[in-house]
Amino acid sequence: MSTAATERGDGLADGVGVAARAAALTKAYGAGETSVTALDAVDVAIARGRFTAVMGPSGSGKSTLMHCLAGLDTVSAGQVWLGGTEITGLSERELTRLRRDRVGFMFQSFNLLPTLNALENITLPMSIAGRRPDQEWLDRVVDALGLRDRLRHRPAQLSGGQQQRVACARALVSRPELIFADEPTGNLDSRSGQEVLGMLRDAVDRLGQTVVMVTHDPGAAAVADLVLFLADGRIVDRMPQPTAEAVLERMKRFDGLRKN
Amino acid sequence: MLRATLRSFLAHRGRMLLSALAVLLSVAFVAGSLIFSDTVSRTFDRLFESSAADVSVEPRQEFTEAQGIYGGLIPVVPAALRADVAGVPGVAAAHLDVEVRNITLVDRRGEAVGPTTGPPTMAVNWQRTGHSVVELAGGREPRGPGEILLDRDTADRKDVAIGDTLRVIAAPGSFEARVVGFAAFTTTNPGATLIFMETPAAQEKLIGRPDAVTSVSLDAAPGVSDDELKQRVAAAVGPRFSVKTADEQAKTATEELGGFLDIIKYVMVGFAGIAVLVGIFLIVNTFSMLIAQRTRELGLLRALGADRRQVQRSVLTEALLLGLTGSTLGLVAGVGLAAGLIRLMGLLGMNLDAAEMVVGWTTPLAAYVVGLGVTFLAACLPARRAARVSPMAALADAEVAGVGRPLRLRAVAGAVVAAGGAAALVACARNGDTSTASLWLVLGIVLTLIATVIAGPLLVRPVIRVLGGAFPRVFGSVGAMSQRNALRNPRRTGATASALMVGLALVGGMSIAGASMTKSVDNEIDRSLGADFVVGGSSFGPFPREITDRVRDVPGVGLTVRQRYATARLTLPDGERVRTPLGAYDPELDKVFKLEYAAGDTAAALAPGHVGLQKEYADKHGIRVGSVLPVQFADGRRARLTVGALSSQESESFNAGGGFYLGIGTLERYQPGGQDSAVMLNAADGTGTEGLRSRLETALETYPQVAVRDQADFKDLVRQQISVLLYLVYALLGLAIVIAVLGVVNTLALSVVERTREIGLLRAIGLSRRQLRRMIRLESVVIAVFGAVLGLGLGLVWGVALWRVLALEGLRAFAVPWGTVLAVVLGSVVVGLAAALLPALRAARLNVLAAIAHE
Numbered sequence A: 001m002s003t004a005a006t007e008r009g010d011g012l013a014d015g016v017g018v019a020a021r022a023a024a025l026t027k028a029y030g031a032g033e034t035s036v037t038a039l040d041a042v043d044v045a046i047a048r049g050r051f052t053a054v055m056g057p058s059g060s061g062k063s064t065l066m067h068c069l070a071g072l073d074t075v076s077a078g079q080v081w082l083g084g085t086e087i088t089g090l091s092e093r094e095l096t097r098l099r100r101d102r103v104g105f106m107f108q109s110f111n112l113l114p115t116l117n118a119l120e121n122i123t124l125p126m127s128i129a130g131r132r133p134d135q136e137w138l139d140r141v142v143d144a145l146g147l148r149d150r151l152r153h154r155p156a157q158l159s160g161g162q163q164q165r166v167a168c169a170r171a172l173v174s175r176p177e178l179i180f181a182d183e184p185t186g187n188l189d190s191r192s193g194q195e196v197l198g199m200l201r202d203a204v205d206r207l208g209q210t211v212v213m214v215t216h217d218p219g220a221a222a223v224a225d226l227v228l229f230l231a232d233g234r235i236v237d238r239m240p241q242p243t244a245e246a247v248l249e250r251m252k253r254f255d256g257l258r259k260n
Numbered sequence B: 001m002l003r004a005t006l007r008s009f010l011a012h013r014g015r016m017l018l019s020a021l022a023v024l025l026s027v028a029f030v031a032g033s034l035i036f037s038d039t040v041s042r043t044f045d046r047l048f049e050s051s052a053a054d055v056s057v058e059p060r061q062e063f064t065e066a067q068g069i070y071g072g073l074i075p076v077v078p079a080a081l082r083a084d085v086a087g088v089p090g091v092a093a094a095h096l097d098v099e100v101r102n103i104t105l106v107d108r109r110g111e112a113v114g115p116t117t118g119p120p121t122m123a124v125n126w127q128r129t130g131h132s133v134v135e136l137a138g139g140r141e142p143r144g145p146g147e148i149l150l151d152r153d154t155a156d157r158k159d160v161a162i163g164d165t166l167r168v169i170a171a172p173g174s175f176e177a178r179v180v181g182f183a184a185f186t187t188t189n190p191g192a193t194l195i196f197m198e199t200p201a202a203q204e205k206l207i208g209r210p211d212a213v214t215s216v217s218l219d220a221a222p223g224v225s226d227d228e229l230k231q232r233v234a235a236a237v238g239p240r241f242s243v244k245t246a247d248e249q250a251k252t253a254t255e256e257l258g259g260f261l262d263i264i265k266y267v268m269v270g271f272a273g274i275a276v277l278v279g280i281f282l283i284v285n286t287f288s289m290l291i292a293q294r295t296r297e298l299g300l301l302r303a304l305g306a307d308r309r310q311v312q313r314s315v316l317t318e319a320l321l322l323g324l325t326g327s328t329l330g331l332v333a334g335v336g337l338a339a340g341l342i343r344l345m346g347l348l349g350m351n352l353d354a355a356e357m358v359v360g361w362t363t364p365l366a367a368y369v370v371g372l373g374v375t376f377l378a379a380c381l382p383a384r385r386a387a388r389v390s391p392m393a394a395l396a397d398a399e400v401a402g403v404g405r406p407l408r409l410r411a412v413a414g415a416v417v418a419a420g421g422a423a424a425l426v427a428c429a430r431n432g433d434t435s436t437a438s439l440w441l442v443l444g445i446v447l448t449l450i451a452t453v454i455a456g457p458l459l460v461r462p463v464i465r466v467l468g469g470a471f472p473r474v475f476g477s478v479g480a481m482s483q484r485n486a487l488r489n490p491r492r493t494g495a496t497a498s499a500l501m502v503g504l505a506l507v508g509g510m511s512i513a514g515a516s517m518t519k520s521v522d523n524e525i526d527r528s529l530g531a532d533f534v535v536g537g538s539s540f541g542p543f544p545r546e547i548t549d550r551v552r553d554v555p556g557v558g559l560t561v562r563q564r565y566a567t568a569r570l571t572l573p574d575g576e577r578v579r580t581p582l583g584a585y586d587p588e589l590d591k592v593f594k595l596e597y598a599a600g601d602t603a604a605a606l607a608p609g610h611v612g613l614q615k616e617y618a619d620k621h622g623i624r625v626g627s628v629l630p631v632q633f634a635d636g637r638r639a640r641l642t643v644g645a646l647s648s649q650e651s652e653s654f655n656a657g658g659g660f661y662l663g664i665g666t667l668e669r670y671q672p673g674g675q676d677s678a679v680m681l682n683a684a685d686g687t688g689t690e691g692l693r694s695r696l697e698t699a700l701e702t703y704p705q706v707a708v709r710d711q712a713d714f715k716d717l718v719r720q721q722i723s724v725l726l727y728l729v730y731a732l733l734g735l736a737i738v739i740a741v742l743g744v745v746n747t748l749a750l751s752v753v754e755r756t757r758e759i760g761l762l763r764a765i766g767l768s769r770r771q772l773r774r775m776i777r778l779e780s781v782v783i784a785v786f787g788a789v790l791g792l793g794l795g796l797v798w799g800v801a802l803w804r805v806l807a808l809e810g811l812r813a814f815a816v817p818w819g820t821v822l823a824v825v826l827g828s829v830v831v832g833l834a835a836a837l838l839p840a841l842r843a844a845r846l847n848v849l850a851a852i853a854h855e
Helices: A004-011 A063-068 A092-102 A118-129 A135-144 A160-173 A190-207 A242-260 B001-013 B013-051 B080-087 B152-158 B199-207 B224-238 B246-293 B295-303 B309-349 B364-389 B408-430 B434-467 B471-488 B492-528 B547-554 B602-606 B615-622 B664-670 B691-697 B712-756 B756-764 B769-808 B820-845 B848-853
Strands: A020-028 A034-046 A050-054 A075-081 A103-106 A178-182 A213-215 A226-231 A234-240 B055-059 B090-095 B104-105 B120-123 B134-139 B147-151 B165-170 B173-183 B193-197 B213-222 B241-245 B533-536 B557-571 B579-585 B597-600 B610-614 B627-631 B638-647 B659-661 B676-682 B707-708
Touching: A004 A050, A020 B309, A020 B676, A034 A063, A034 A075, A034 A234, A050 A063, A050 A190, A050 B224, A050 B610, A063 A075, A063 B147, A092 A103, A092 A118, A092 B147, A092 B769, A103 A160, A118 A135, A118 B471, A118 B533, A118 B676, A135 A160, A135 A190, A135 B557, A135 B602, A160 A178, A160 A190, A178 A190, A190 A213, A190 B434, A190 B712, A226 A242, A226 B241, A226 B610, A234 A242, B013 B246, B013 B309, B013 B364, B013 B547, B013 B712, B080 B090, B080 B213, B090 B120, B134 B147, B134 B309, B147 B152, B147 B165, B152 B173, B165 B199, B173 B193, B173 B434, B173 B547, B213 B224, B224 B241, B241 B246, B246 B712, B309 B602, B408 B434, B408 B615, B408 B769, B434 B492, B471 B492, B471 B769, B492 B638, B492 B712, B492 B769, B533 B691, B547 B676, B547 B691, B557 B664, B579 B664, B602 B610, B602 B638, B602 B659, B602 B756, B615 B638, B627 B707, B691 B707, B707 B712, B712 B769, B712 B820, B756 B769, B756 B848, B769 B820
Parallel strands: A050 A213, A050 A226, A103 A178, A178 A213, B120 B193, B147 B173, B579 B659, B610 B638
Antiparallel strands: A020 A034, A020 A075, A226 A234, B055 B213, B055 B241, B090 B213, B104 B165, B134 B173, B147 B193, B165 B173, B533 B676, B533 B707, B557 B579, B557 B627, B557 B676, B597 B638, B610 B659, B627 B638
16 A cells, blocks of 8 residues: 555655655565565655654564664665665665764663763763764753753663653754654653653754654654554554544554454 | 573583683693603603612712702712622622713714703713613714713704714813714603713713722622612621612602702692682682673572572582583693693603603592682682572662672771781881791782782772773773773672782782892892903803813913802701801902901901801801801711801802802812812903903803803893793793683673673664774773783782892892883783773674664
């Protein structure tokens, strides 16, 4: 069902740029008989300045899609563009630079460096690149995430929600073209989860950031502008302006499918 | 439970690899040294047993010469003794033996044919008895004074052919002789170079007295035991001679050789000790890390109902399995090491048969005791820690255990032991008696070492803050992260660095001692040695008078002063009897060697029947000017010498023991026929030293055993001798470093495994492979430099204490070899870089996705 034409009609409004795009993206693990296709000729475009959620049952390929879009994983076939750059075919070194300069990450388990304090964790991508963070922007991000009085704390001294906010700030501070968040609320209680989602929403609305989030949680997906549903390595549906109820309803149909 | 243990051991066998290697190295050195020394002693036992006559009549010796001090006298018995003992009932045959050890063999080009150091060059009379260990192998027997046989090993080594003429420099004088045949050993050649001559020629040319031999050997008639024969012969010859059975001769020979074998044994034990010591750190660290990584798993075992003892036992069982594997492989490696050593000895001229390697039952026993003991001991602490893991750990998100635990207990224990160690070192530095001070020194070294190991983790933070302080500025965030990673688990960093520290502390201490010794001796030579040149051997061994005569005949040589040594037993006024070397000099000693006096002067000390000695020693034993000392020489002759002067010479390097010295005339009266060990000489008025030197060298060209040395050469000689000691220490260090590098590799490799997720994250957010490798390299370097700094610091403290002990022996100058220190620090950087190679490569190869997903 997913052709480039329907995607454009569904996903992108006129005058909205493309932050990332995949064409006929296929990812298979293993070879021959035991080969498993995680992504099956996926065509997708991520709208710039929008909050896109990716949902789907376990094994649907949503994490793989994110990894491939982020240049973390290699593809078996097809092409991936980040902005105007085709990243399929880039060397390891170029990919590293691309991730460093143009992509931000958030993980389910926060993945902060325990030896660095919050501020150092936030500025880590910049200092790895050998760039000085834009102080004004840094202040704005830190204040927006309410981390001002936690900057000197080590991750171990922070709560889960605070840690994920630090991870969020780390993703934001280098002003990447795209932030990939892999189940950012998965390890948080609902209140902290809501906080983090609010931050991401704010980042999109107020800072014009582009966010792609993989999630299991219909409530979290409802915060996004668009939800992409994956099943068996294909994009099977998309839902603009989602609500938690609608998403939940849609997900139930997967369960129904599975039972059949 | 046992199955779980086995599974876990097998699952982690990769991580155990380096620990097993450390056990292997320790055990290999223990086993290798045992096998080697067993093989060597077996070989020599066999040689001595087969070469010893049933009974031998030898010159009486009250005591052996002091170590390294040889007077060059050849103890003899009259040849007529053979007739006296041949008639003793039970004697089947009596043979005259001539055996002279200190000869030099020179080929046509003036080069030494035999070894110049180590095994001796010997001359023996050629005779066929039942106890010969050589046989004719080519050519014919020697006849007359101009013919010799040469041992075939030497002939092969030096390309000597039958018909060649060699010059033999023996005590009575040198002579030319033609090689008419070769002698081959029927047993192991102990490494000596041997020539054989007809008996009368040997008496004449080697001893210089046709009526004397070095011993008379007897064959017992059938049915007469050696002991029985000894009794009868002893009764016949009286107390002037010593009569020995074959067993006793072999025992004496073994004892004489024992010193040399003991040195090899001690060196090997030293290597084994270092390997064991450093290996312990490595094993402790491995187990601690494995347990930290498996906290959750151990918690699960506890949650499932395993009690503490079971957990502890499971860890210890793993250690035993590791020890067993390491010991077995180490035993095999030890056999290889022994075989290598045996081949090495073969290259040095001692032909041991590797096929006859002796593996006594003690060898595997010692190997397993060491291997299992070390691993078990090292695993004890981690095992106790493992037992303390609570069942809750299975549920909690397992951060590395033990990171945050307070180090207070460590601080207290470290401080207590350090205080003890420091007190011992101070006591050592303050003590006036060398042997007591040495005891304090050993105690102090052991305690301070333990204290540093205990306190190491506490020092990690401050020291690495300083060492890696510039990292963030120089290397940016990569530098900052590597510094913090090193600080992350102080225990681990401390233990890893400790392995390096032990070796470097040894080197630090020893090189300071070496440098101080060298400087002291340099100062002493500057102050005292006034002679333009000294002619002598490199080990101050005695040389034939011919050389002294040659020196005196060189035009332009002015004053010459001979130095000669003898060993004597003195009875001191306080009742003590000591065996001590006596130095004998010509009366003009003052003109070539400056001595300072507390009482009397050189003339009084060297006057006939008089003796001089060092004042401090004299004070300690109640000796004053005018005291009369009863003296006994090795052959039993007695004398009474009057103390003529007390020297206030600081250093005893001039003369070991109490610094006893006397006139050559006095010594000659009681011990005629000794050889000079040095000739000190001044140029005659109006003679240039440069020209004189070349004339002296030309005159002595054909005497490879001596060299012409001025003050600077003399310093070099002493320096060389001290550096031989240091080379040994450096070799020990080399081994310690190899194991320490294994330790660093181990720690880094396990850290990389532990931090897989973190590394994945760093790579995900844009750390390049090169930056990642650099991060790990820097961490490694900072750990290694930390070890080096700690080691050198400790070494400096030891060095100062060691120097205080040396100062008691008169070596008062203090010097720190900054070159060595710098080299050690730079070397430790290299060690760090080398150790990081593999772990860095491995970390850089990690798949980013797999790393993020790692759990």
